[in-house]
Amino acid sequence: MNASDGGAYGPRATYPTERSPMSRRRWGLMLTGLVIAAGIGLAAIGFAKFGNPEVSGEGTGYFVTGPDTVDVQFTVTRSDPSKPVACVIRARALDGSEIGRREVLIPAGTAPQVGVRTALRTTGQPVTGEVYGCGPTVPPYLTAIDSK
DSSP states (O other), X not given: OOGGGTSSSSHHHHSOOOOOHHHHHHHHHHHHHHHHHHHHHHHHHHIIIIISOSEEEEEEEEEEEETTXXXXXXXXXXXXXXXXXXXXXXXXXXXXXXXXXXXXXXXXXXXXXXXXXXXXXXXXXOOEEEEEEEESOOOTTOOGGGGO
């Protein structure tokens, strides 16, 4: 056996054989397909979780009514108006810090969209009032009296 014939010893045993360009291309295509499939899966999960909320609240205005009060006006949209929802509103100072927060009960009704205006007491001079968020889970300590 000769060292040049490619047996157990010689150039073919020492140096790996070249891969064909199709092998690299195939790996590249499979990796690209896997990345695209993962991206589509993540997008579907994200849309299912955040795309169509049961309840949403959007601030439509605020009115600073005193040195320690602000009225917040907002609209609540819900997919099932027969269920009550809770919204958290807050006030901010000039430096952006939160100086007041309140939970508001939106009672069950017939309209899927409801406008609400409520007063919020603060610990300092408010410059803005906003809706922090709304959700379908109503804490047991909220009553209809709190929403007025």
